[in-house]
Amino acid sequence: MSFWATFQATLHAVLKDQGVVLLVVIAPIIYGFFYPWPYAKEQVLQVPAAIVDYDQSDLSRQVFRFAAANPKISVRALPSERAAKEALWRGQIEGYMVLPAGLKRDVLHHKAGHVAVAGNGSYLLLNKSVLYGFAEAVGTVSAGIAIKQFSAQGMSAEQALIAAQPLKLHTKAYYNISEGYASYVVPAVALLILQQTLLIGVALFVGTLVEQQQSQVRPSAWCGRILAFCCLAWLVMGFYFGWLFTWQDFAKGGNTLGTLLLIVLYAPTLVVWGALLGLWFKVRERALQVMLFSSLPMYFLSGFSWPSEGLPSQLQAVRWLIPSTAAIQASVRLDQMGASVSVVAPYLLNIALLGGVGFVLLLLVGRHSAD
Template identity: 30%
Template sequence: MSKLRSFFSDVLGALRRLLGDENARSTMIVGILIYSVLYPQPYVGEVLRDVPVVVIDQDNSSASRTFVREMDVTEWVDVTLSVSNMDVARDAFFRRDVYGVVVIPDGFEADILASRPSPVAAFGDGSYLLIYSNVVKAVATVAGTMGAQVNYARLTARGVDDGLARTLLSPVAVTSVSVFNPQGGYASYVVPAAFVLILQQTLMMGIGLLHAGRKLPSGRRMWATILAYLGLYLLWVMFTQMLLPFLYSIPRTGDLGTLLLLAVPFLCACIAMGFAIALAIPWREGVVFFLVVMGMPLFFLSGISWPVEMIPEYLHDLSLLVPSSSAISAFVAVDQMGATAHDIAGAIQTQVALAFGYTALAVGLARLTRKTRKQPI
């Protein structure tokens, strides 16, 4: 019993040291709090609306004006400018006043009336893919709806009956359903994933700040230290994976048990790797520098923003050595898609293997450094 009590006081001691070290505190506590306010800011709008576009209406007929109005009504674009020629449009485009150009050529209405195809042209900014897809969506949707009305009128004019005309023109109904992130929100997409990486990086940085180049606690003290970090970061997992989504109105479905089943081995792997790094780079600034620079490339290896199937296999296998590479998509699967432990079994196994592997490495490195330290004496 007294052993348990002194172990508990060791855990508290480790936490007190963490809070007492200004750098560790600002990384492992204050930094995460600031990040949780700052990081989601670019994405809080969730969905891109009202991309400004310019229209060149060369037809200036009632049909062309309807087209422009319908486009303006969609949530995707906003017709902010109407000009007469391409030079003026290009100027607005280069100035970034508009991000798309829609051209309705002369004879648009006449062609419709004469039952000829009457094309429109849409130029979007291919250097910003999200913007481009908004422009295309708006133009294609309006062209599709207007086209269907035109067609329907043509067929019924030929004496084809009502219901048959509809079937003839679209014999198959196609429904698209977005699952897990129904509105396709950008914060919902980036924020849950990014905070897994932020937790990993700050945890490893904190361990570097507290332990790099210093003598490690031994025996029971070491276990108490590990438990202290694990406990603190389990709170952060709850905070970033449950409270933050709630505060930013990001839909989430995960259940706590599965989340813990993933979070515990993930944090153990991070702690073990943190100690291994702290022993390998016995220079605190070096640890921080290394981890700060690595953050962004690690995010692109996680398969969230770029499909994991496209990453060369050797690079993907190599990236699995870092806990976040497999953990990020597993966390997202649990929280945003309601995955069960069975669905993410592979990722959990990887985390367990990494935890053991880095523990062995850290123990080995600790032995090695102790030996080299003893030699000069």
């Protein structure tokens, strides 16, 4: 069959195959709507925490009030540290702060007061909210005490404020302005979702062709099949980058041309490797069975959720053989940070090389099978 005839036949066959359409088109769209949903609030607020007050002074009660007013944590009082530990073990709280006896006495004698904070390190986001919430409460009270001490020495209110805070820290979040978890994780995971659904969908289709002994075609026919899948993949990727991320109010860097270049390279690379997997597995369902469990390792290897420097040296090299690794790095820089194409050129080159190698292998394997 000619290039265009194969293209039309493949597109028609794909649209008739409910399993392939579900994976290549419908599943990514469903993921796009429902995956960000649990993270809609972006930030973790009102994390349950506790304060053990052994001092029972007006100072310790002031710390409690400031902690209770912090939106990051929801504070309750517990009678002892043992009770706080038991509540932490039972999952009733995610952290606690101990205000020791004699805290106010130490402050009045110009000694450093010490408070202890414990958090559940098993859940990083919850632990961060607890630690930050208590730190902000103690820091605010400490600044107030310092201002009163400087005022007692004869300083004006403005001088006391400057003396208490000689260095002013102004923080500004770039790109992820809301500092939310969804804005951080969803745009990166989206590239992995697109990869896995497309790889499995193409492998299913090619596996069916192998079972029907129709996979042995000329290079021009393979090009037609690749283009047919690419057209569907480009539409889905355009849905993600063109509408979904904007609708979810994720950060947009504005390098639209660079993002389009990424999409143009990413889709055919995934299609050719999906076809190779289909030829390798030879059985339609095997692609789903094998590839379904590879998503999480691929995400960790991408260097996004876990620093790549923390990976063994062997994995640091192997991870670049996975298209999503370079695609995630390029996508975040182009679509969220507005980086230029020259900045992400190494990542785009990596995707292009994977696609080129996969295309040559596909033609060689297809030709060998045909012979």
